[in-house]
Amino acid sequence: MALLSTHDLTAHYGDFQALFGVDIDLNDGETIAIIGANGAGKTTLMRSIAGVLINGRDTVSFNGDAIGNATADAIMAMGVAMVPEGRRLFPSLSVEENLLIGTYGRKNGGHWNLDTVYDLFPILKERRNNPGTALSGGQQQMVAIGRALMSNPRVLLCDEISLGLAPVVIRDIYKAVPKIKEAGASLIVVEQDIGQAMQVADRVYCMMEGRVTLSGTPATLSRDAIHDAYFGAAA
Amino acid sequence: QGARIKLGYVSPQSGPLAAFAEADNFILSNFASSAVAENFEVIVKDSQSNPNRAADVAQELIIDDEVDMLLVASTPETTNPVATTAESEGVPVISTVAPWQPWFIGQQGNPGNPDSWEPFDYAYHFFWGLEDVISVFTAMWAQLDTNKSVGGLFPNDGDGNAWGDPNVGFPPVLDAQGYTLTDPGRYQNLTDDFSAQINAFKQGDVEIVTGVPIPPDFTTFWNQAKQQGFTPKAASIGKAILFPQAVEALGDSGHNLSSEVWWSPSHPFSSSINGLTAGQVADAYTSETGKQWTQPIGFVHALFELAVDVMGRVDDSSDGDAVAEAIAASNLNTVVGPIAFDGAGLPPFAAPNICKTPLVGGQWRLNEGGGYDLVIVDNSDQPSIPTGGTMEAIS
Amino acid sequence: MSDHTTPYAVHTGTKASKIAGVLALILIVVLVALPAFASRSLIQDMFFILTMLVLAQFWNLLAGYGGLVSIGQQAFVGIGAYAMFGVVILAGLDPIPAILLGGVVAVLLAIPTAFFAFRLQGAYFAIGTWVIAEVVRLMTSQWQAVGGGTGTSLPRSATRELMFAEAIESLFGVRSAAARDILSYWLAVILAVATIGGIYWLLRTKRGLALAAVRDNIEAAKSVGVDAGRMKWVVFLVAAFGTGIAGALIYLQKARISPDAAFSVTDWTAYVIFIVVIGGIGTIEGPIVGVLVFFILQSLLADYGTWYLMLLGIIGIIIMLFAPKGLWGLISARTGIELFPVRRRLTGGALDIQKSKTKQSEEAPNG
Amino acid sequence: MVTPASMLALQNVSKSFGALKVTDDVTFDVPEGQALGIIGPNGAGKSTLFNLITGNLPADTGSIHFEGRDVTKVPAMQRCISGVGRSFQIPQPFTHLTVYENLVVAATFGRQSTESDVMRQCAVILERTELIGKANQTSGSLSLLDRKRLELARAMATHPKLLLLDEIAGGLTEGECHALVETIKAIHAEGVTIVWIEHVLHALTSVVERLLVLDFGRVIGIGDPDAIMESKEVKEIYLGIDV
Amino acid sequence: MIWIDTIIQGVLLGGLYALFAAGLSLVFGIMRLVNLAHGDLIVMGAYLILLLVTMTGLSPFVAAAIAIPFMFALGYGLQKYMLNRVLGEDILPPLLVTFGLSVVLQNALLEGFSADSQRLPTGTLSTASVEVAGINLGVLPLLTFGSAILVIVALNWLFYRTELGRAFRATSDDATTASLMGIKPANIFAKATGIAMIIVTIAALYLGMRSNFDPNIGPARLIYAFEAVIIGGLGSLWGTLLGGIIIGVAQTVGAAINPEWQILAGHIAFLVVLLIRPRGLFPRAVD
Numbered sequence A: 001m002a003l004l005s006t007h008d009l010t011a012h013y014g015d016f017q018a019l020f021g022v023d024i025d026l027n028d029g030e031t032i033a034i035i036g037a038n039g040a041g042k043t044t045l046m047r048s049i050a051g052v053l054i055n056g057r058d059t060v061s062f063n064g065d066a067i068g069n070a071t072a073d074a075i076m077a078m079g080v081a082m083v084p085e086g087r088r089l090f091p092s093l094s095v096e097e098n099l100l101i102g103t104y105g106r107k108n109g110g111h112w113n114l115d116t117v118y119d120l121f122p123i124l125k126e127r128r129n130n131p132g133t134a135l136s137g138g139q140q141q142m143v144a145i146g147r148a149l150m151s152n153p154r155v156l157l158c159d160e161i162s163l164g165l166a167p168v169v170i171r172d173i174y175k176a177v178p179k180i181k182e183a184g185a186s187l188i189v190v191e192q193d194i195g196q197a198m199q200v201a202d203r204v205y206c207m208m209e210g211r212v213t214l215s216g217t218p219a220t221l222s223r224d225a226i227h228d229a230y231f232g233a234a235a
Numbered sequence B: 001q002g003a004r005i006k007l008g009y010v011s012p013q014s015g016p017l018a019a020f021a022e023a024d025n026f027i028l029s030n031f032a033s034s035a036v037a038e039n040f041e042v043i044v045k046d047s048q049s050n051p052n053r054a055a056d057v058a059q060e061l062i063i064d065d066e067v068d069m070l071l072v073a074s075t076p077e078t079t080n081p082v083a084t085t086a087e088s089e090g091v092p093v094i095s096t097v098a099p100w101q102p103w104f105i106g107q108q109g110n111p112g113n114p115d116s117w118e119p120f121d122y123a124y125h126f127f128w129g130l131e132d133v134i135s136v137f138t139a140m141w142a143q144l145d146t147n148k149s150v151g152g153l154f155p156n157d158g159d160g161n162a163w164g165d166p167n168v169g170f171p172p173v174l175d176a177q178g179y180t181l182t183d184p185g186r187y188q189n190l191t192d193d194f195s196a197q198i199n200a201f202k203q204g205d206v207e208i209v210t211g212v213p214i215p216p217d218f219t220t221f222w223n224q225a226k227q228q229g230f231t232p233k234a235a236s237i238g239k240a241i242l243f244p245q246a247v248e249a250l251g252d253s254g255h256n257l258s259s260e261v262w263w264s265p266s267h268p269f270s271s272s273i274n275g276l277t278a279g280q281v282a283d284a285y286t287s288e289t290g291k292q293w294t295q296p297i298g299f300v301h302a303l304f305e306l307a308v309d310v311m312g313r314v315d316d317s318s319d320g321d322a323v324a325e326a327i328a329a330s331n332l333n334t335v336v337g338p339i340a341f342d343g344a345g346l347p348p349f350a351a352p353n354i355c356k357t358p359l360v361g362g363q364w365r366l367n368e369g370g371g372y373d374l375v376i377v378d379n380s381d382q383p384s385i386p387t388g389g390t391m392e393a394i395s
Numbered sequence C: 001m002s003d004h005t006t007p008y009a010v011h012t013g014t015k016a017s018k019i020a021g022v023l024a025l026i027l028i029v030v031l032v033a034l035p036a037f038a039s040r041s042l043i044q045d046m047f048f049i050l051t052m053l054v055l056a057q058f059w060n061l062l063a064g065y066g067g068l069v070s071i072g073q074q075a076f077v078g079i080g081a082y083a084m085f086g087v088v089i090l091a092g093l094d095p096i097p098a099i100l101l102g103g104v105v106a107v108l109l110a111i112p113t114a115f116f117a118f119r120l121q122g123a124y125f126a127i128g129t130w131v132i133a134e135v136v137r138l139m140t141s142q143w144q145a146v147g148g149g150t151g152t153s154l155p156r157s158a159t160r161e162l163m164f165a166e167a168i169e170s171l172f173g174v175r176s177a178a179a180r181d182i183l184s185y186w187l188a189v190i191l192a193v194a195t196i197g198g199i200y201w202l203l204r205t206k207r208g209l210a211l212a213a214v215r216d217n218i219e220a221a222k223s224v225g226v227d228a229g230r231m232k233w234v235v236f237l238v239a240a241f242g243t244g245i246a247g248a249l250i251y252l253q254k255a256r257i258s259p260d261a262a263f264s265v266t267d268w269t270a271y272v273i274f275i276v277v278i279g280g281i282g283t284i285e286g287p288i289v290g291v292l293v294f295f296i297l298q299s300l301l302a303d304y305g306t307w308y309l310m311l312l313g314i315i316g317i318i319i320m321l322f323a324p325k326g327l328w329g330l331i332s333a334r335t336g337i338e339l340f341p342v343r344r345r346l347t348g349g350a351l352d353i354q355k356s357k358t359k360q361s362e363e364a365p366n367g
Numbered sequence D: 001m002v003t004p005a006s007m008l009a010l011q012n013v014s015k016s017f018g019a020l021k022v023t024d025d026v027t028f029d030v031p032e033g034q035a036l037g038i039i040g041p042n043g044a045g046k047s048t049l050f051n052l053i054t055g056n057l058p059a060d061t062g063s064i065h066f067e068g069r070d071v072t073k074v075p076a077m078q079r080c081i082s083g084v085g086r087s088f089q090i091p092q093p094f095t096h097l098t099v100y101e102n103l104v105v106a107a108t109f110g111r112q113s114t115e116s117d118v119m120r121q122c123a124v125i126l127e128r129t130e131l132i133g134k135a136n137q138t139s140g141s142l143s144l145l146d147r148k149r150l151e152l153a154r155a156m157a158t159h160p161k162l163l164l165l166d167e168i169a170g171g172l173t174e175g176e177c178h179a180l181v182e183t184i185k186a187i188h189a190e191g192v193t194i195v196w197i198e199h200v201l202h203a204l205t206s207v208v209e210r211l212l213v214l215d216f217g218r219v220i221g222i223g224d225p226d227a228i229m230e231s232k233e234v235k236e237i238y239l240g241i242d243v
Numbered sequence E: 001m002i003w004i005d006t007i008i009q010g011v012l013l014g015g016l017y018a019l020f021a022a023g024l025s026l027v028f029g030i031m032r033l034v035n036l037a038h039g040d041l042i043v044m045g046a047y048l049i050l051l052l053v054t055m056t057g058l059s060p061f062v063a064a065a066i067a068i069p070f071m072f073a074l075g076y077g078l079q080k081y082m083l084n085r086v087l088g089e090d091i092l093p094p095l096l097v098t099f100g101l102s103v104v105l106q107n108a109l110l111e112g113f114s115a116d117s118q119r120l121p122t123g124t125l126s127t128a129s130v131e132v133a134g135i136n137l138g139v140l141p142l143l144t145f146g147s148a149i150l151v152i153v154a155l156n157w158l159f160y161r162t163e164l165g166r167a168f169r170a171t172s173d174d175a176t177t178a179s180l181m182g183i184k185p186a187n188i189f190a191k192a193t194g195i196a197m198i199i200v201t202i203a204a205l206y207l208g209m210r211s212n213f214d215p216n217i218g219p220a221r222l223i224y225a226f227e228a229v230i231i232g233g234l235g236s237l238w239g240t241l242l243g244g245i246i247i248g249v250a251q252t253v254g255a256a257i258n259p260e261w262q263i264l265a266g267h268i269a270f271l272v273v274l275l276i277r278p279r280g281l282f283p284r285a286v287d
């Protein structure tokens, strides 16, 4: 049985419907990637899973429990952590405080703590007393990831963690993925950069206009199929 | 005899001035159980201590309830809007518990220009005036050995502006009697700091403090004065220390504060309705409510005495002009003394509408077992009212 | 773009609004004629309702349409009233023209106020306006010529010889006090009709659209050429003018003024906010519903003093918690009624073709 | 140098948010009547550049000329009135207004005319952007696709001389995309200068005559679209394709 | 000498205003909540202390300590069940709800305790003074000022040195992202209001010992508290203290020129500061 899955998930912003019956599965130990154009609903999907958007009870299940109607803090306490789109560091907190706040709702003494996170991203140790927002984009992204790791999650949701980063920085960040998996987390990675997504993911879902239009393993998906699913048609 | 005579009564039963109306229920129920009451219907309205609301309820009483006469009590904030409304509606009104200057001058369009002042056709008022309180205060001070240097604490409100007025208030009289007055200026009510006044008083070598602050301001002032080492020999204060609770709020430092006394159980007057003496009225209040007597009791009582008397002298109570004439012709001995609108002791412009009642001076004395008593210490203007002691300096 | 369709046209009215329009005209006639058959107390109640309605409409214009949550509108009520008293007492002007002057002085006060307050945002703006109103109140209480902190009354000579009052006295055969009430009432009717009419007109012009656009999204509004800053100024000054006039009128009827009363944040801003919010903010109907509810509560309960005020507070809290769009919001959500529609509906042209298409497809199964 | 014929010219424009420099010494110009495409990775500063051109954000340094006039300090609404129209990447409709009313605001204020004058033009723009059927819906209820159409329509309603389009083709089907391209071509053919940010490259390249690549707020290439697309940097940095 | 005295008295007065303002600052800083009932809550706290004092005969200080848990619980409940429901972008709903609360509180107190003015018994404390370099300083004002500083120091410690403080700041920055960290914003806000009510109780203690109070005096002090918070800068606690001092000194200096100017001077100082720095003296980097 899947560790985490969604069933017929829908989402609305006011009058506007952003998701139309999305089904995805994440198996234990697996990394899946969600790709799709701007506004396809990837972030909305992440927010629905994380409990920022509340849905029907049975739309999301985690570890056998129906958690669709649980609030974000409860879901986080169960072990689903999110690296939100756009980093979203707390400007009033220093780098170290930003990391520490990650343990607020879940303290379980797993692999990840301040030391191991600093080992993963050594630059953060140097900048630990800076305000989080004084870092470069890539460093900020490292803090956001470290913050989510501090709770030693079972599932880590990463929303466009390479957004706005230089390729070399992206490479650094993605280098951390194997270590994260090693420590026992399964990952859902949202990416616009298809190449990047294909590299890390065991399976890929492609979304368009609030629906999953394609899914499969990277090896079985042709560039053309992705392109179709991505933009609606071939160029 | 047909319909009952309708009286409208407005007072501040809630809000910051509510202490003034505390005895209202006692007096109204006494009145209702008296023999004359069956001719009257009294409609009571609460001004909520808000001048806007006071004017509104006066309008309601006149227009909706069609009262024959309005009665109103307690501070210019209540009496003035009601009297102004009644006057412009042509309904007679009797008012009390506000010194006559703020009542009369405060209702004039331009208080600064005496030539523009006009008398009223329907509004009548009985109480004492600033000249009386000045006379009482100076007489009390004269009992002490002081340097005749006075500090004034006058807020920027109806009472404060009248007391501090350079023409009709304290300054000219004090000047004439050889006192020097240090008046730092009008302050706003609910001020949190009186260092400026205290410093000015210290500089002026002030030994006597007077004024009409509201209770919280006086507490603030008095504590700060003590903290900052300013200790006058006498403090004669209007309004703030009128009520025993206000003095009790000062803890022990209220001892020997002095104030004007408009009515007390020892006033040698009695009610024209039931013949009870001032002392008996006060006792009845204490036994009925368990509370210490307060000064407005007598005046609210007298308000109804006068209403009964006036209505007894008119044929048609709904004829406003006739009622007004009857008020003007009053000559009645009430529980606060004789009331007649004969202009005694008043300047000509105020003579038609105002009657003055007697005023003496008193001092709050700390009891052995806690609580304070108001002791009359000066009766030089009203020898008929007995004193209970002599003026003592604040230690 | 086909030529066998009607040309494009824009409609704003709805069926309900047309009926409402006719009813409103009848209502205005009834209001004007009211003094001929109503009691004085009804006239006074109506005066209260109408003037509070005017204040509420202007506050609603500010906060509901302009996004300017001011808790300092009492400054304009007070300054309008004091300006009127000032010129009547000191310059001997007749109170009726002095009312207009109250509005003008309020605008003069609004200019520096806006200059300052527009630098502030949100809660800062709200508190800033409150402090400015306090400053104006304190300054006014230093103005000894009109009684300082004590306050003053309109000279009886001025109220007695009020413009038009004599004509009304003989017309209705009433006493002068009643004639004055009728006169103030008529002025209140004129002011209320002009206010509602004027605001409705404003909302139906392109400026009304621009206001709504600024409220929805200020950056996008700027990007399509809307001068958001100027809209704020216009709304603020118009509201100050109307509020100042209402203040002068209210105190003409009261004939007595004091700084604490005229600049009362509770009476002239807090209750007004209650009215707007209870009725429904951001609609013209809301303040009308709100003022009626407020009046009914007040006349039923005001004699219960503290309990009345407590109840008023509780009602305000409950409405805010459970019906944030107010009573009118509830009504119009249920019924879809809009008495003052501002929505433009485009008809004709390609829309006609579409309509006939959908009609056909709707009819087809039946046929 | 500012050539007289240039519609838009930026000179050494920079903008930072705190420590983050998102526009770094950008200089380029767009001749009148040209269509320029802008590409670059997410967060490269493309939308920020638009905000600087329209005046929604003030530039820290540098100058911006529109039709030869220095507009660096001119407020956004004034720039719109003088002919700069824009769409927003994240659609920003006036949600409480109807689609038609959205256009009326833009048309009456953007070109300073009266409502009756613009009614027909607004209707025509709605027809061209396939929104006419939804003219009387509130724009808050529109789907993303229609919101993007509304962005274009509203920008057109201001009657711009310079039209700035920010990712309006994302998520369109082939047919829709084709229709959009035709519309933009038609606008372009009417002589409107266009600057278009787009990730859907085939759509972009079928319209624009010149392409600008932005990375880390810096212009790393500008010129003929085919040449730019073939360059190694663009393939690596932007497309994420290993060459 | 008089000028030095005037300024020192103003500083001490500023301590009182800062104490009134500290709770407001906390709540305003964390959730942008404009609490119009703050003044009335202080008055309510004073009545609670008075009630305890008259019932048990304890000293006001002990009574205040007993009142603190009650006030915390009240604040917690108030926020959790009422105010949380109206928090959001729009400042109007909380403005109205707290205004409604203010009206209800004032009148409930009036009904329960009458309009009589009351005072907490202080014995000789209220008039005691110490002389420092020729200037008489009241012991009570010194205590008030000292307590204000203690409160600010304690709040700063809570804010910057504890996990709860981190959660406060994080939630204040971005409640949605905070919930992704396992923080329940609703409970955090309730705790913040609870803590604010502890400070309210301390303010009530000094208000009640300094002068008379009655159910209606809340709003008059509220405006000074707001001024102190705003000119200090949103969320800056030391700024609030400085803001209180600025208002206090402006008032005493204004009064020394002419008592007519006392309160006006405080307001004008507020306006001048905002004219120069529209976001206050120590604004936060982000709002």
Ligand SMILES: Nc1ncnc2c1ncn2[C@@H]1O[C@H](COP(=O)(O)OP(=O)(O)OP(=O)(O)O)[C@@H](O)[C@H]1O
Pocket: A013, A016, A018, A036, A037, A038, A039, A040, A041, A042, A043, A044, A045, A085, A192, D090, D091, D144
């Ligand atoms: N708070 C919101 N209110 C209204 N609409 C929203 C909101 N957030 C997102 N949307 C809309 O929902 C749709 C899906 O958005 P979402 O952010 O999930 O897309 P995405 O796939 O993550 O896109 P991107 O690649 O740009 O991050 C978009 O049309 C967007 O405009």
Ligand SMILES: Nc1ncnc2c1ncn2[C@@H]1O[C@H](COP(=O)(O)OP(=O)(O)OP(=O)(O)O)[C@@H](O)[C@H]1O
Pocket: A137, A164, D017, D022, D040, D041, D042, D043, D044, D045, D046, D047, D048, D049, D089
């Ligand atoms: N108002 C702002 N405050 C702080 N940072 C901002 C602001 N606006 C944008 N940024 C940052 O500036 C950078 C550039 O943003 P911009 O929106 O211009 O990127 P873009 O090139 O349009 O990206 P995309 O292709 O994703 O739209 C990003 O890192 C963004 O987070």
Ligand SMILES: [Mg+2]
Pocket: A042, A043, A044, A085, A159, A160
């Ligand atoms: Mg996204």
Ligand SMILES: [Mg+2]
Pocket: D046, D047, D048, D089, D166
């Ligand atoms: Mg962008």
